[in-house]
Amino acid sequence: MDYQVTRVALHGVAELVLAGPQYDAIGTIKLRVTPGGFGTIGAPGLRVDGDQLITPGGTLPLTGTYEELAAAAGVAARPLRDVYHDGPDVTPSSAIHVDPADARRIADAFARGDRALREFADAEPILWPEHFDLGITVDEVNYGISPGDAHIAEPYAYVGPWQPRTGPFWNAPFGAARPLTSLDDVAAFFRDGRAAL
Template sequence: MTESTELARTRRSLHGVAELLLAGPQFRSSGRIELRVVGEGFATIAEPALTVDGPRLVTPSGAVDLPGRTYREVAAEIGVEAGDLADVYSDGPGVRPDETIELGAGALSTLLRAFAAGDRALRAFAPGETPVLWPEHFDVAITVAEVNYGVSPGDTFLSEPYAYVGPHEPRRGEFWNAPFGAAHPVREVPDLEAFFREGQALAG
C-alpha cells in the first residue's frame, strides 16, 4: 500500500469514527455534533464521554481497540448505536456501520498530529475562540469576523493535512491560492499561527 493510499484509507476510517461513534451518539443524546481536539486525539463535548486516543476509543469504563473491527461491533461493545448524521448534514464521509475500521499507524499519527498542531495554533491566534472539530468536513476550525481558519486532514482539494484561511467573501491576490481562500500543506507551514495572522491581515 502506498503512503497516499494509507493516508486516504485511514482518514476515511477516522472520519467514520468521528461521525458514527462520537458525533452521532452525542447528537442523539445531547443534540450537539461538535467535537474537540484532546492531546493527539479528539473527544465528544457532551454525553456520552468518548475519546479517540490513537488507535483506541476510551470510555469511562475502559478502552476499546478500533482497527480491524466494524463500527457496529465497537458501538455494541461501548453501549452506543453507530449511526451517521445524514439527517443533520448532507456532506459527511458516507461511511457505513458495517465497514471495517482501517487505521495505518503512520497515517494515523500524521492526521492526529495535524489536528493537535491546528488546535494549538488556533488557540494562540484567537484566545477568545474555542476550536471545534466538525464531523461533517472533519476539520478543526474557528470563525473570526466572517473568516474561517482551520486545519483539514485532507480532502478532494488536497490529499494531505492542510491549513486554510477561508473568507466568507472571496479575496483576490497571490495569497489566495484556493477556490475557498488560501490553503497550504501543514508540512510546508513552519508556523501555523503566523499563517493565520497573515491571512487575517490580508482578509481585513
C-alpha cells in the same frame, strides 16, 4: 496502508461513533481535540487516542465495523445525514482500517492546529464531523486545519472567508490553503490570511 484509508476511517469514527451518539444524547455535533486525537465534548464521553477508542469502561481497538465498535462502546452507530449532507463515505456496516502511524499524523495535525488557533484568536476550536476539520470563525472568516480531503491529500491549514477573495494569497476555491509540511508557524499563516482580507 494508504494514509487516505486511515483518514476516512477516523472521519467515520468521528461521525458515526462520537458525534452521532453525542447528538442524540446532548443535541450537538461539536467535537474537540484531545490528547492523542479527538473526542466528544459531553455524553457519551468517548475519545480517540491514536488507533484506540477510549470509553468510560475501557479501551477498544479501532477495528471491526462502525456498528460493532459503537456497540462495544455502549452506543449505536449514528450517521448524521439528517443533520448535514457531506460526511465520510462510510456506513455503519463498513470496516474500520486504521494505521497507527497515520492516526498519529492526524492527531499531531489536530494538536498543532489547536495550539495555533488558540494563539491566533480567543475562540474555542471545534472539530466538525461533517468535513472532519478543526476550526474557528472570526469576523466571517473560517480558520482551521484539515487532515486532508479531495482538495489536498495531506494535512493542511486554511483560511476561508465567507466572501470570495482574489490575489496571490488566495490559492484554493474556498480561500487559501497551505500543507502543514510547508508551515513553520501555523498561527502566522492565519495572521497573514487576516491581513490579506
